[in-house]
Amino acid sequence: MTGSLRERWTSGRSLRFRVTALVLLVVALALVVIGVAVDLSLDAQLRRDQQSRLDDRAARAGLLVASGTTGTALVDAVDGQGIRAVLLDASGRRVVAPADDPGPPGRPPRAGPGHGRPGGPDLARTVTVPDGTRLLLSVVPGENDAVLARLRVVMTGVGAIGLGVVAVALLAVVRVALRPLDDMTELANDIAAGDRGRRLHPERTDTELGRTAAAFDGMLDALETAQVRAEDAAAEAQRSEARTRRFLSDAAHELRTPVTGVQTLAESLVRHPDADLARRERIATTLVRETRRAGALVADMLELARIEDGAPLERREVDLAELAAAEAERTALLAPALTVRVEGPPTRVWADPSRVAQILANLLENARRHGPAGGTVRLEVGTDGDQGRLDVVDDGPGIPEQDRERVFDRLVRLDDARTRDAGGAGLGLPIARALARAHGGELRAVDNDTVHNDTVDNDTMDKDTVANDRGARLRLTLPLSP
Structure with a gap:
């Protein structure tokens, strides 16, 4: 049942309406509680005031009786200001009553609220007179009711006005507080329309x-x-x-x-x-x-x-310069006309030595194929940050800048005119780069730092010619040993 009521309450109603209605309900309940508390507190205070006045009139009546005042004079002296005085005989019938008392003379006084006695036991006092009569002091019935009725009317009006003000204020406050939700809705619509770069x-x-x-x-x-x-x-x-x-x-x-x-x-x-x-x-x-x-x-x-x-790679700590020297010696045996020099200090890298040897073999074979007969290839070993570096530099025609990335594509040969036996299938460099990247390193073609000024006139030779005279420089980088 509770779930059904909640569904009926939330279905078809906006969040702004629900928040406003719930807050107004809480405020209304708070006002009712405050009104009831004020009503009860004021009623109790008025009763205490009545009791205080009764005690004062009873004390005054005692002083008058002690001074010999009796009968009508006694009643007139203590009656008034919300206190009613009635003189009763021994049988409880009226002897003297105020002029505005509704009961006729001789009739017993009407019972007030509480225990069948006039005004109740806490709102009545009795003073004994020496002539056998009794002076009954009680509050005027309905005195507090008029005050409480006016208070309730005032509180109801003020509460209604307050609820109206709170409702208007809530509408404005909730609108401002829930504006981010409207922004989110607008943003979602804009994103759905294609504007996907916006954010809140x-x-x-x-x-x-x-x-x-x-x-x-x-x-x-x-x-x-x-x-x-x-x-x-x-x-x-x-x-x-x-x-x-x-x-x-x-x-x-x-x-x-x-x-x-x-x-x-x-x-x-x-x-x-x-x-x-x-x-x-x-x-x-x-x-x-x-x-x-x-x-x-x-x-x-x-x-x-x-x-x-x-x-899988079988990595261990190896000396890149030592691997380069071993591959240079192997190349010298296979191609005696080619001069291979190794330069640089020992450089410890974390690599698979057989795979690194395969990379160097492919690079040296590439340099042998594209370099002049009886040419020279330099293997320059060093470090570059946290990487070991090995440059293979030949004195061949070089690699034009626009082809320095294409040479690593599969089955690519820059010189389409050369014979297939001389040029190979075009897989040596792609295999070497794949092995370098498998180690976490890289293989790329870079600018050659060595420029032959005695043979190249920079003012008259174009860029491609200068690059060709420099030869090719292929740079291998591998992680240094930890």
């Missing part, structure tokens, strides 16, 4: 509405952040899908050449089984080479996929 920004957050507004702003920020993240994720998914499609297309194109060559060579062997031995050996050698090219490309693609899927 409450001045105080230690109040209920302030906390609500702050929570509302926080919710909007969270929703907007989630939307931005979702949009970024969708865009990244689209870019990833485009990269995947491009990668598959390029991979298919790269594999087409060696597979076609293998197919052609195999068909040649089948069609000419009686060819001379030298021709058969050349075909077999070429067949093996094409097969290795296809196998190497597939192996690189699988390696890149494993790295991006989070292949």
Whole structure:
């Protein structure tokens, strides 16, 4: 039943109306309680005043009786000002009464309120007269009722006026107090219409509405952040899908050449089984080479996929300069015409040494392919903040600024004219960058700090020419050992 009443009360009514009605109800109840308390207090005070006056008149009557005053003189002396005096005989009948007493002479006095006695036991006094009569003093009936009735009329009028003033004041105060809710409604409508940058920004957050507004702003920020993240994720998914499609297309194109060559060579062997031995050996050698090219490309693609899927790393503290020296020695054995120098102090990094060696091998192979025959490659080791740094610097044609990020894309070769054997499949640098990022580091192409002033005239050479004369500088960064 209570729930049904609450539902009927709250359904279809605004919060402003409910707050105003509830406050007015509380104020009305408070006024009723105050009015009842004032009424009872005033009634008790008036009764105490009547009792005090009765005691004074009884004392005065005693003095008059002691001085010999009796009969009508005695009654007239103490009657008046809300006190009525009646002289009774021994049987209780009137002997002398005031002129305004409603009862006829000889009739017993009417019983007042309380215990059947005139005026009640606390509002009546009796004084014995020596001639056998009794003087009865009592309050005039209804004296307090008139005062209390006027008070009740005044309190009712004042209460009604007060409730009206409180209602008007409440309407204004509640409107101001609930204005943040109107602001929230307006803001919600604006956001629904597309204006999603607005916020409430409450001045105080230690109040209920302030906390609500702050929570509302926080919710909007969270929703907007989630939307931005979702949009970024969708865009990244689209870019990833485009990269995947491009990668598959390029991979298919790269594999087409060696597979076609293998197919052609195999068909040649089948069609000419009686060819001379030298021709058969050349075909077999070429067949093996094409097969290795296809196998190497597939192996690189699988390696890149494993790295991006989070292949585990066996990290430990290693010396980056020592790894660079070991890889330089290996390269010198494979390419004796290439000069590799290692520069820099020992630098302890937290990394998988075999994976770092793979990164360096790819970088040195890239420098060997693009540098001049008999060129020089420098491995410069150092630190950069909390990262260990290794720069691979060659004296080749360099990387134009607009291509310094593109060279790390899969299957990208900047020189489309060079042979595939010389240029490789374009997966060495992407694998090296993926391994660097798996360690929490980075691999990027940066400006070469070494400018050959004796061969380059900065006033006459354009930017690309200067960059080419500088050579390429690939910078590897890895976390320092903790």
